[in-house]
Amino acid sequence: MNRNIVLIGFMGAGKSTAGKMLAEKLEKRFVETDELVEKKVGKYIKKIFEEDGETQFRELEIEIIKEVAEMNNAVISCGGGVVMNTINVERLRKKGVIFLLNASPESILRRTSEDHKRPLLGSSNPLALLKNRMPFYRSAADFIIDTTELAVNEVVTAVMRRYHEYHCQRE
Numbered sequence: 001m002n003r004n005i006v007l008i009g010f011m012g013a014g015k016s017t018a019g020k021m022l023a024e025k026l027e028k029r030f031v032e033t034d035e036l037v038e039k040k041v042g043k044y045i046k047k048i049f050e051e052d053g054e055t056q057f058r059e060l061e062i063e064i065i066k067e068v069a070e071m072n073n074a075v076i077s078c079g080g081g082v083v084m085n086t087i088n089v090e091r092l093r094k095k096g097v098i099f100l101l102n103a104s105p106e107s108i109l110r111r112t113s114e115d116h117k118r119p120l121l122g123s124s125n126p127l128a129l130l131k132n133r134m135p136f137y138r139s140a141a142d143f144i145i146d147t148t149e150l151a152v153n154e155v156v157t158a159v160m161r162r163y164h165e166y167h168c169q170r171e
């Protein structure tokens with residue numbers, strides 16, 4: 001049971017909060033790709049977007065994914081755009097089980113409406129972005145968890161159940 005748990009999904013899907021709790025419960029290491037990108041360049045994501053542009057951010061993200069995809073026994077919370085580069089998904093899949101944390105567009109809008117830290121929420125239409133990304137999220141996911149009506153601990157329980165099932169099917 002040391003495959004990585006990889007959390008993907010749109011901004012505001014609750015990947016970080018659920019990921020931290022999952023890591024604690026399953027005694028795995030928790031890593032967040034956004035945080036690792038920020039550490040690598042010593043700048044907040046917002047600043048990277050402003051000063052270097054999204055393309056540069058995506059390059060950095062690819063480098064970080066390459067590193068975290070090699071870990072064992074980790075919970076990896078991915079930035080919302082990670083799935084847009086297929087190389088990221090291929091790498092993460094090798095040692096990981098991929099969970100899409102999904103929520104209704106309304107609840108995503110609600111959760112992100114006061115957000116000023118995420119550059120893509122300021123500049124584009126979040127609903128259009130979500131619609132555009134949905135096929136990528138779905139095709140990357142081994143499991144999809146709808147978090148719309150769930151509290152964090154219920155999301156965690158749902159992920160853990162499927163993670164166990166995944167292992168049972170393979171043993």
Ligand code: S3P
Pocket residue numbers: 009010011012034045078079080081082118119120
């Ligand atoms: C992004 C999501 C953000 C962060 C960056 C771009 C995206 O991560 O990587 O602002 O393209 O959806 P979260 O999903 O953790 O907010």
